[in-house]
Structures are given as structure tokens and as C-alpha cells.
Amino acid sequence: MSLAKLTQRMAYKGVQQWNKKAERRKTTIMIGHIRAAAKEDWNVNVSENKIWTSIRQPDMRRTLRDFWWKATHDALRIGEYWEKIEGYEHRGQCSHCGVTENLEHIMLECDAPGQKEVWDAVRAMVRKKNDKQWNISIGSLLAIPTMSSWPPSKKGSKWDARFVRILFTESAHLIWKMRCERVIEHGGDPGKYHARREIRARWLSAINGRLKMDQNVAHPRVKKGRIKPQIVHETWKGVLEDEGALPPDWYLLKGVLVGKPLQWQRQDAG
Numbered sequence: 001m002s003l004a005k006l007t008q009r010m011a012y013k014g015v016q017q018w019n020k021k022a023e024r025r026k027t028t029i030m031i032g033h034i035r036a037a038a039k040e041d042w043n044v045n046v047s048e049n050k051i052w053t054s055i056r057q058p059d060m061r062r063t064l065r066d067f068w069w070k071a072t073h074d075a076l077r078i079g080e081y082w083e084k085i086e087g088y089e090h091r092g093q094c095s096h097c098g099v100t101e102n103l104e105h106i107m108l109e110c111d112a113p114g115q116k117e118v119w120d121a122v123r124a125m126v127r128k129k130n131d132k133q134w135n136i137s138i139g140s141l142l143a144i145p146t147m148s149s150w151p152p153s154k155k156g157s158k159w160d161a162r163f164v165r166i167l168f169t170e171s172a173h174l175i176w177k178m179r180c181e182r183v184i185e186h187g188g189d190p191g192k193y194h195a196r197r198e199i200r201a202r203w204l205s206a207i208n209g210r211l212k213m214d215q216n217v218a219h220p221r222v223k224k225g226r227i228k229p230q231i232v233h234e235t236w237k238g239v240l241e242d243e244g245a246l247p248p249d250w251y252l253l254k255g256v257l258v259g260k261p262l263q264w265q266r267q268d269a270g
Contacts, residue, residue, distance in 0.1 A: 026073065026074040026075070027072070027073045027074065027075075029074070030071075030072055030073065030074040030142075031048050031051060031072070033138075033139040034046070034051055034072070034139045034140075034142045034143050035047075035048070035051070035139075035143075036139060037137045037138070037139025037140040037142075037143060038139065038140055038143035038146065040137075040140070041134070041135050041136060041137060041139075041140035042134075042140055042143065042147070042152040043152060043153075044143070044146070044147070044152045046143055046146045050146050051072065051142075051143070051145075051146060052072075054145035054146040055068045055069055055072065055145055057145065058225075059145075059162060059165050059166060059169075060145060060165070060169055061210075061213075063173070064169050064170070064173050067173055067176060068142070068145065068169065071103055071142055072142055074103075076103060078092070078101050078102060078103065078106070079092050079100050079101045079102045080092060080100070080102075083100070094106075094110060094112075095183060095188030096110060096111060096112040096188065096190075097109075097110055097111055097112070102138075103138050104137065104138035106175065106176065106179050107138055107141060107172060107175055107176075108136065108137070108138065108141075110179070112179075112182060112193060113193050113194050113195070113196065113199060114175055114178045114179065114182070114194060114199060115175045117196055117199045117200065117203075118171050118174060118175050118199065118203055119136075119171070120261075120263070121171070121200065121203050121204075121261050121264075122167055122168065122171050124261030124262065124263050124264075125167060125207075125239060125258075125261060126164065126167070128238050128239045128259075129150070129160050129163065129164075129238055129239070130150075130151060130160065132150075132151040134151075141168065141172060144164065144165055144168040144169060145165055145169065147161045147164060147165055148161055149161050150163075150164045157234075159231075159234035159235050159237070162231070162234075162235045163235045163236065163239070166207075166210050166235070167207065170206045170207060170210055171203065171206070171207075173206075174202060174203055174206050178194055178199070178202070181194075182194065200264060204258065204260065207258050208257055208258050211236055211256065211257070211258055214227070214231070214232045214235065214236070214251075215232060215251050215252070215256070218231070218232045218251050219251075219252065229249075229251050232251045233251065236258070239258055239259060240256060240257070240258060240259060241256075241257045241258065241259040241260075242259075243259070
């Protein structure tokens with residue numbers, strides 16, 4: 001077709017099709033990365049279909065599903081996305097570390113306050129369930145919703161797996177939110193970085209909020225979408241504050257909280 005016959009509508013359609021192909025390539029690469037990392041870090045084989053269907057499970061709040069869907073498509077507006085836009089190349093760099101920003105850097109590598117404090121708390125909370133040692137990469141993190149047992153083995157617990165899915169997804173989303181606040185709202189100003197006390201308080205609030213959500217949907221007054229009390233009991237067993245003093249029907253009570261990691265007390269005392 002000659003340029004003389006190329007209409008604006010045809011050109012726009014061609015650009016859309018090219019962009020879709022580029023997006024599909026990025027998705028294919030990310031899916032392959034997730035599957036390989038799940039095998040390497042968790043020793044679990046996951047299918048592409050399992051990756052997508054697990055994002056839609058009710059254990060994940062709608063906001064988390066949207067975030068996980070974009071992350072799995074490698075469609076978040078970070079790093080290389082900005083480096084391709086003239087005048088905005090600087091947005092592709094981590095303002096704190098000075099390297100190209102990608103999701104793995106944000107979640108697991110950035111030295112700005114946030115991710116390290118959150119993952120320290122996650123590790124402490126997982127240890128309350130079991131002493132299983134684990135490594136994590138961005139691929140195996142994105143594979144977390146597919147976990148059906150924890151530790152990831154035939155002898156693992158489906159209830160602990162549910163807790164881990166909730167814990168990891170809520171924690172990762174909090175890291176993303178704090179990154180956006182630091183970079184977008186505060187312009188990377190070190191004077192406005194999140195303090196350790198604030199990070200801890202927000203993480204604990206996020207996890208307690210998820211506990212409260214479970215309590216609400218297990219209440220007898222709920223008619224549609226109610227979950228069994230056993231699911232709530234088994235999911236949160238071993239991580240509650242003063243758990244031994246709670247009655248069997250604690251899921252009906254207000255003020256039930258997740259216990260703070262012991263290492264927080266030691267660090268504060270030191």
C-alpha cells in the first residue's frame with residue numbers, strides 16, 4: 001500500500017496491532033519466568049492456566065487482583081516503559097539506587113525504606129507457622145497465588161498455603177503502594193521517606209485488615225459468600241496475639257489481632 005492511500009485510521013489501527021504484539025511478547029516472557037522460578041524456588045510445576053486462574057481466586061482482594069494481573073503481563077508503568085518516552089527517560093531510573101527500575105528491584109532489591117522491612121516481617125510471620133527456609137525472586141513471588149500447600153510439597157498444609165497467599169500478596173502490594181508514594185507523591189525526596197515505625201504499622205494494619213475481612217465473611221449473618229469458620233481458624237492459627245486466651249468462637253469477636261513479630265521487640269529494645 002502506498003503512503004498516499006494510508007489513512008489516519010489505518011495507521012492508528014496498525015500501531016495498535018503492533019503494540020498488542022509487543023505486549024503479548026512481554027507477557028509470554030513473564031509467564032515463562034514465573035514458571036521457571038516456581039520450579040527453582042518452590043520445586044513446584046505450575047501451568048500458564050493455573051497462573052491466570054489463581055489471580056481470580058477469592059483469597060485476593062480486587063485491588064490485589066488488578067495489580068497481580070498487570071504485573072504478570074509485565075504491564076506496570078516502570079523502568080523501560082519510561083525510557084522509551086522522550087523527556088521522561090529519568091522516570092525509568094530508581095531515584096534512590098540509580099539503576100533501571102523493574103518490579104524485581106522494587107520488590108526485593110531497592111535500598112530505600114520499605115521492601116526490606118516488610119519482608120523481614122513476612123519471614124518472621126512465616127516462622128510462626130513453620131521453620132521452612134525459602135528463597136524468593138520476582139517470578140516465584142508472582143507464583144504465590146498458585147500455591148495449594150505450604151511448605152510447597154505433598155505434606156504441606158492447605159490452610160498454611162492460604163495464609164501464605166494472603167501474607168505475601170498483601171505485603172507485596174503494600175511495597176508497591178509505598179514505592180508509588182515515595183516516587184510519585186513525594187518526588188523521591190529522602191526527607192519524606194517512610195519511617196520504620198510507619199512501615200511496620202502499615203504492614204500490621206494491612207494484615208489485620210485481611211484478618212478482619214475473614215472474620216466478617218465467616219459471620220452467621222452473612223448469607224451469600226460466607227466461608228466456614230474452620231477456614232478462618234486454620235488460616236490464622238499460630239499467628240494471633242494472646243491466642244491461647246481466645247475462646248473457640250473468637251472469629252465472632254472484635255479486637256482480635258495478629259501478633260507482632262518478636263524481632264520487632266528485640267530490635268526496639270536494642
